[in-house]
Amino acid sequence: MTAPLKTIEGTSDITPVMRDIGARASAATRLLALSPTAQRNRALGAMAQSIRDSEAGILAANAEDVAEAKSGGATAAFIDRLTLDEKRVAAMAGGIEIVRDLKDPVGTVTESWTRPNGMTIERVRVPLGVIGVIYESRPNVTADAAVLCLKAGNAVILRGGSESFRSARAIHAALVEGLRAADLPDDAIALVPTRDRAAVGLMLAGLDGTIDVIVPRGGKGLVARVQAEARVPVFAHLEGVVHVYVDKSADLAMAKEIVLNAKMRRTGVCGAAETLLVDRAAATVMLKPLVTMLLDAGCEVRGDADVQKADPRAKPVTEEDWPAEYLDAVIAAKVVDGVDAAIAHIERYGSHHTDAIVAADQKAADQFLNEVDSAIVLHNASTQFADGGEFGFGAEIGIATGRMHARGPVGVEQLTTFKYRIRGTGQVRP
Amino acid sequence: MTAPLKTIEGTSDITPVMRDIGARASAATRLLALSPTAQRNRALGAMAQSIRDSEAGILAANAEDVAEAKSGGATAAFIDRLTLDEKRVAAMAGGIEIVRDLKDPVGTVTESWTRPNGMTIERVRVPLGVIGVIYESRPNVTADAAVLCLKAGNAVILRGGSESFRSARAIHAALVEGLRAADLPDDAIALVPTRDRAAVGLMLAGLDGTIDVIVPRGGKGLVARVQAEARVPVFAHLEGVVHVYVDKSADLAMAKEIVLNAKMRRTGVCGAAETLLVDRAAATVMLKPLVTMLLDAGCEVRGDADVQKADPRAKPVTEEDWPAEYLDAVIAAKVVDGVDAAIAHIERYGSHHTDAIVAADQKAADQFLNEVDSAIVLHNASTQFADGGEFGFGAEIGIATGRMHARGPVGVEQLTTFKYRIRGTGQVRP
Numbered sequence: 001m002t003a004p005l006k007t008i009e010g011t012s013d014i015t016p017v018m019r020d021i022g023a024r025a026s027a028a029t030r031l032l033a034l035s036p037t038a039q040r041n042r043a044l045g046a047m048a049q050s051i052r053d054s055e056a057g058i059l060a061a062n063a064e065d066v067a068e069a070k071s072g073g074a075t076a077a078f079i080d081r082l083t084l085d086e087k088r089v090a091a092m093a094g095g096i097e098i099v100r101d102l103k104d105p106v107g108t109v110t111e112s113w114t115r116p117n118g119m120t121i122e123r124v125r126v127p128l129g130v131i132g133v134i135y136e137s138r139p140n141v142t143a144d145a146a147v148l149c150l151k152a153g154n155a156v157i158l159r160g161g162s163e164s165f166r167s168a169r170a171i172h173a174a175l176v177e178g179l180r181a182a183d184l185p186d187d188a189i190a191l192v193p194t195r196d197r198a199a200v201g202l203m204l205a206g207l208d209g210t211i212d213v214i215v216p217r218g219g220k221g222l223v224a225r226v227q228a229e230a231r232v233p234v235f236a237h238l239e240g241v242v243h244v245y246v247d248k249s250a251d252l253a254m255a256k257e258i259v260l261n262a263k264m265r266r267t268g269v270c271g272a273a274e275t276l277l278v279d280r281a282a283a284t285v286m287l288k289p290l291v292t293m294l295l296d297a298g299c300e301v302r303g304d305a306d307v308q309k310a311d312p313r314a315k316p317v318t319e320e321d322w323p324a325e326y327l328d329a330v331i332a333a334k335v336v337d338g339v340d341a342a343i344a345h346i347e348r349y350g351s352h353h354t355d356a357i358v359a360a361d362q363k364a365a366d367q368f369l370n371e372v373d374s375a376i377v378l379h380n381a382s383t384q385f386a387d388g389g390e391f392g393f394g395a396e397i398g399i400a401t402g403r404m405h406a407r408g409p410v411g412v413e414q415l416t417t418f419k420y421r422i423r424g425t426g427q428v429r430p
Numbered sequence: 431m432t433a434p435l436k437t438i439e440g441t442s443d444i445t446p447v448m449r450d451i452g453a454r455a456s457a458a459t460r461l462l463a464l465s466p467t468a469q470r471n472r473a474l475g476a477m478a479q480s481i482r483d484s485e486a487g488i489l490a491a492n493a494e495d496v497a498e499a500k501s502g503g504a505t506a507a508f509i510d511r512l513t514l515d516e517k518r519v520a521a522m523a524g525g526i527e528i529v530r531d532l533k534d535p536v537g538t539v540t541e542s543w544t545r546p547n548g549m550t551i552e553r554v555r556v557p558l559g560v561i562g563v564i565y566e567s568r569p570n571v572t573a574d575a576a577v578l579c580l581k582a583g584n585a586v587i588l589r590g591g592s593e594s595f596r597s598a599r600a601i602h603a604a605l606v607e608g609l610r611a612a613d614l615p616d617d618a619i620a621l622v623p624t625r626d627r628a629a630v631g632l633m634l635a636g637l638d639g640t641i642d643v644i645v646p647r648g649g650k651g652l653v654a655r656v657q658a659e660a661r662v663p664v665f666a667h668l669e670g671v672v673h674v675y676v677d678k679s680a681d682l683a684m685a686k687e688i689v690l691n692a693k694m695r696r697t698g699v700c701g702a703a704e705t706l707l708v709d710r711a712a713a714t715v716m717l718k719p720l721v722t723m724l725l726d727a728g729c730e731v732r733g734d735a736d737v738q739k740a741d742p743r744a745k746p747v748t749e750e751d752w753p754a755e756y757l758d759a760v761i762a763a764k765v766v767d768g769v770d771a772a773i774a775h776i777e778r779y780g781s782h783h784t785d786a787i788v789a790a791d792q793k794a795a796d797q798f799l800n801e802v803d804s805a806i807v808l809h810n811a812s813t814q815f816a817d818g819g820e821f822g823f824g825a826e827i828g829i830a831t832g833r834m835h836a837r838g839p840v841g842v843e844q845l846t847t848f849k850y851r852i853r854g855t856g857q858v859r860p
Contacts, residue, residue, distance in 0.1 A: 030777065034801060115822060119811050126803070128833055212833050233663060233834045254856040261858035347460065369851045371464060373556070381549050381854025390859065391850070392545060403558055403642050403847045404663045405835040417833045420821070421799045424811030426684040428691035429820065 014196050022207030024187035025130045025155040031185055032153045033127050037104040039182050044100035044147055047178030051093040051143065054174040058089055061170035062139060069137075069163045082137050082164055092143045092171070095395070099147045102394040105413040106153045119424045125416040127153030129212035132203045133397075134226060136218035137161030142171040145217065146189045148397050152415040155188050157211065159203060161218075162195035200225075206232045215397050215410070220325075235410050237375075237401035239325040240270035240353035242383045245342040245368065246290065247359035248282035254380065255286060255358040256293055261382040262356065264297050268327045270399055271354050271376075271386030275322065276333040277342045283335045294331060303333040322349040339364045343371045350374060352401050354386040375401050375408040444626050452637030454617035455560045455585040461615055462583045463557050467534040469612050474530035474577055477608030481523040481573065484604040488519055491600035492569060499567075499593045512567050512594055522573045522601070525825070529577045532824040535843040536583045549854045555846040557583030559642035562633045563827070564656060566648035567591030572601040575647065576619045578827050582845040585618050587641065589633060591648075592625035630655075636662040645827050645840070650755075665840050667805075667831040669755040670700035670783035672813045675772040675798065676720065677789035678712035684810065685716060685788045686723055691812040692786065694727050698757045700829055701784050701806075701816030705752065706763040707772045713765045724761060733763040752779040769794045773801045780804060782831050784816040805831050805838040 032040075051058070062084040069082055105125050112122040131154050133145040142160055149156035160168040172191040179188055192199045203211060204226060213233045216226040223236050244262050246255045262273035276294075278287050288310040294301050295313045302317040303310075314333070321332040322345070336342045339357070346355050356378040357368040365379040376386050386409070388396025393411030400406045406414035462470075481488070492514040499512055535555050542552040561584050563575040572590055579586035590598040602621040609618055622629045633641060634656060643663045646656040653666050674692050676685045692703035706724075708717050718740040724731050725743045732747040733740075744763070751762040752775070766772045769787070776785050786808040787798040795809040806816050816839070818826025823841030830836045836844035 030801075030803070033803065113822065115820070119815065121821060231661075251856070257856060257858055265859055365853075369853075371460075373460070373463065374849065376850045376852065378852040379854060381852055381857040382859050384859040385549065385852065385857070390545070391551060392543065407847055408850050417837055419804065420806045420838050422806065422808040422811055422815065423795075423799075424809060426681070426687060426810050427815070428687055428812040429695055429814040 014194055014198055015202060017193070018199055018202040019208055021157060021190045021192065022130070022210035025157050025190050026210040028155045028185045028187040029127065029129050032150070032155055032188055033106070035153065035184060037106070039184065040104070040150060040153065041100050043178050043182035043184050044096055044151065045178075046181035047143075047147065047175050048093040048096040048100070050174040050177040050181075051089065051096065051171065054170065055086065055089050058167065058170040058174065059084060059086070061166040065137075065139075065164055065166045074163070078137070078163075082139065082167075084139055084167060088140060092140050095144060096147045099151050099395050099412070102151060102412055104151065105416050110418065117427050119422055119427050122421045123418050124421055125413070125418050128415055128417050130155045130157065130210050131415065132157045132159070132207075132211040132214045132232075134159045134200055134203060134214060134216045134218075134222065135161065136222060137164035138217075139164045139167035139171060141217050142168045142191070143175060144395070145215065145397055146175055148395055148412060149415060150188060152412045154415055155190070157190045157192065157203065157207075159192040159199055162197075165195050201229065204230045204232070217398060233404065234402065235398060235400040235406050235414070237270060237351070237353055237399050239351050240272070240386070240399075241275065241323055241325050241349060241351040242271060242273045242353055242386075243275045243277055243342075243346050243350060243355045244273045244383060245277040245336070245339070245346070245355070245357045246279060246282070246286055247339060247357060247361060247364045248279040249361035249364060250282070250286070250358040251360060252286055252289060256289060258356065258358050258380070258382050259290055260293060260297060262384055263294060263299055263331050264329065265382070265384050267329050269384065269387075271384045272327065273356075273383050274324060274326055274331065275349070276331055277336045277345060278333070279339075279342070280335045280337050287335065291333060298329055300330040301333055302330065304335060306335040307333045325351070339367055343368060346372055346374070353399065354378070354383045356381065356383045375399070444624055444628055445632060447623070448629055448632040449638055451587055451620045451622065452560070452640035455587050455620055456640040458585045458615045458617040459557065459559050462580070462585055462618055463536070465583065465614060467536070469614065470534070470580060470583065471530050473608050473612035473614050474526055474581065475608075476611035477573075477577065477605050478523040478526040478530070480604040480607040480611075481519060481526065481601065484600065485516065485519050488597065488600040488604065489514055489516070491596040495567075495569075495594055495596045504593070508567070508593075512569065512597075514569055514597060518570060522570050525570075525574055526577045529581050529825050529842070532581060532842055534581065535846045540848065547857050549852055549857050552851045553848050554851055555843070555848050558845055558847050560585045560587065560640050561845065562587045562589070562641040562644045562662075564589045564630055564633060564644060564646045564648075564652065565591065566652060567594035568647075569594045569597035569601060571647050572598045572621070573605060574825070575645065575827055576602075576605055578825055578842060579845060580618060582842045584845055585620070587620045587622065587633065587637075589622040589629055592627075595625050631659065634660045634662070647828060663834065664832065665828060665830040665836050665844070667700060667781070667783055667829050669781050670702070670816070670829075671705065671753055671755050671779060671781040672701060672703045672783055672816075673705045673707055673772075673776050673780060673785045674703045674813060675707040675766070675769070675776070675785070675787045676709060676712070676716055677769060677787060677791060677794045678709040679791035679794060680712070680716070680788040681790060682716055682719060686719060688786070688788050688810070688812050689720055690723060690727060692814055693724060693729055693761050694759065695812070695814050697759050699814065699817075701814045702757065703786075703813050704754060704756055704761065705779070706761055707766045707775060708763070709769075709772070710765045710767050717765065721763060728759055730760040731763055732760065734765060736765040737763045755781070769797055773798060776802055776804070783829065784808070784813045786811065786813045805829070
């Protein structure tokens with residue numbers, strides 16, 4: 001049996017409710033910022049247990065969501081993302097324990113120095129504050145996002161997709177039990193208690209300045225809306241138009257392995273390659289093997305004249321392909337005049353997310369790594385390493401392509417800010 | 431003789447002109463990001479010389495601005511801020527040389543680690559991009575802000591107060607000469623060529639996404655407008671409601687020296703103390719000497735009953751005083767029940783800028799430094815050290831109280847962002 005939904009559905013103006021949520025979250029930040037690591041970790045351990053204990057209730061709530069979505073004509077892919085089963089619930093609980101076991105960034109002194117007058121200055125990590133997470137109907141994000149924010153001492157306001165509302169409520173209830181078990185305030189993890197889309201607009205406006213940063217988790221439509229409307233900072237990337245450039249100095253076997261992995265390991269992730277650039281100076285040797293390999297692997301190749309000549313199965317490329325993020329087994333391909341032209345193409349069409357060069361020539365590699373203005377640039381490695389886990393961050397809430405504060409994978413450490421602590425012995429300023 | 435003003439005054443719609451400025455600044459960022467330190471330093475050296483060589487023209491342009499402002503009835507303080515003389519022009523040139531001699535943050539690897547698969551990941555500083563600076567009629571900000579942005583490899587769009595328009599044009603022309611002397615693009619430093627206030631609104635909207643961050647330099651009215659309207663990140667502080675808490679464990683002589691310096695060294699700076707909090711447990715010993723000292727120094731003291739009793743010259747304090755930023759020889763004062771109450775008062779009324787504790791008790795000091803959520807917290811040192819120069823940053827473009835990216839003094843290093851450089855040997859993701 002799921003608990004009856006306590007919602008504010010039907011309330012004509014949700015503004016006061018949302019403002020109250022913001023004020024409570026803001027009030028919780030002080031307690032969270034002062035909470036010892038062990039207390040937050042205790043809460044995270046209790047949450048994992050509580051998720052496991054609540055499995056039946058979570059699955060029942062989810063079944064109602066799924067039934068409603070099916071009757072509403074949702075696609076199979078949508079239903080798959082929405083559906084929980086015992087394995088997914090167990091993975092959610094396991095994921096919380098992974099976050100619990102990460103290093104707590106709060107309190108870390110990242111720099112310290114002594115001034116000529118004897119004062120010492122320390123730069124120390126502190127929580128960011130209140131993080132608003134706006135996501136689509138993937139119930140597990142409720143837990144994943146909440147615990148990452150909590151680990152770094154932040155309060156979080158969760159607004160999930162309306163189709164996963166009951167699932168999110170059940171998961172949220174389990175998380176709150178974990179907070180209580182560790183004497184942390186319920187308000188540390190808030191779930192917006194309505195499906196009313198006006199809630200999103202209120203969050204994007206910042207809820208009276210209580211929200212410090214918004215993290216959208218979902219497709220391009222959601223991210224674009226958040227980026228366009230948010231009056232507070234956003235950690236996000238709109239798209240990953242990811243390039244692999246194969247230099248004339250590349251080892252062909254390595255190039256083949258990297259290109260295949262970058263494109264085909266998983267085609268739906270933001271670090272998947274969308275464009276292949278091949279150095280003209282090596283095109284006669286490398287173009288055909290690379291293009292044929294991709295086609296043989298089931299990847300559609302859209303290329304310029306050289307690419308089409310290399311393998312007649314390749315289709316013609318159009319100007320619309322260069323800035324496209326396919327997120328599918330499709331790649332755009334062209335021959336370019338060396339590393340300079342590759343960089344120029346990437347700067348013109350890329351999305352400043354992740355780009356790679358395959359090259360034995362160290363000078364070409366260094367030029368690429370220096371000049372490509374993307375959050376992540378790689379030499380001789382697959383672009384699919386664009387992931388907080390692969391960076392060693394343990395977990396990530398997303399990847400940011402903005403230039404401010406967090407750039408690249410956003411893990412626990414990126415969910416903190418800092419302050420300066422100064423210790424003196426009576427110094428005054430002359 | 432000043433050069434004739436080439437402006438777009440009278441143009442009915444300045445939008446296309448402003449968009450073009452944004453696009454050009456954005457195009458300049460790539461060249462700037464790739465420019466070697468020595469090239470930027472050469473430009474800065476040439477700028478200092480060019481400012482000195484242009485002294486006569488700058489002073490003539492400034493004289494026209496001053497004459498117009500006087501005939502418009504500007505206050506004496508306004509005229510003082512607007513007026514340049516030989517000494518101020520020399521100081522401007524000297525300031526450029528100080529920035530030239532700072533360490534270049536661009537290219538610095540701030541972290542690096544190796545993954546189990548052998549890939550190395552580096553986090554390296556890169557320029558932020560395009561910085562918009564909106565300031566009031568202080569002509570020297572034209573040079574100060576521009577060179578700090580350039581030092582860190584950024585392009586800058588300057589929009590100064592309309593009363594200083596001719597002065598800013600003359601200074602800007604000298605700066606552009608310096609860019610040319612080092613073969614850097616003119617577009618690296620743009621000055622908005624109109625007094626039309628609509629330019630500010632366009633900049634706050636981000637000029638088609640070309641502006642990465644806005645820095646307002648000026649009074650509360652300007653900062654409040656920028657914070658309210660900007661659609662891009664802002665580095666700023668609205669106000670510095672700065673507290674000094676004197677703990678019962680404080681050395682009285684040290685407390686007197688710090689309080690006097692924090693309040694009276696300069697009353698108009700953002701790090702000047704506005705509220706004095708004295709521990710009740712030591713009030714009988716410390717309150718009277720502190721209050722009397724301030725009054726004797728010419729500071730108006732507005733206090734609670736205890737404060738008024740300590741020295742009858744003290745005036746009664748009202749609720750409006752606690753969140754007030756006087757920027758004048760006035761201080762609000764009260765007795766509080768120890769460090770907990772001091773922290774609670776600061777969190778309620780403060781502005782998260784700078785706050786200090788005077789205490790011999792290390793535990794009280796640590797609690798204060800940990801729990802006060804301000805950009806800068808000090809123990810046994812004057813709050814007037816809230817300044818990039820005093821931090822050892824060499825120069826600052828302002829102090830930020832926002833939680834994102836830059837917090838506290840914003841120097842050259844804070845005007846950079848970073849990217850991840852990954853070097854592999856053919857790694858693909860399993």
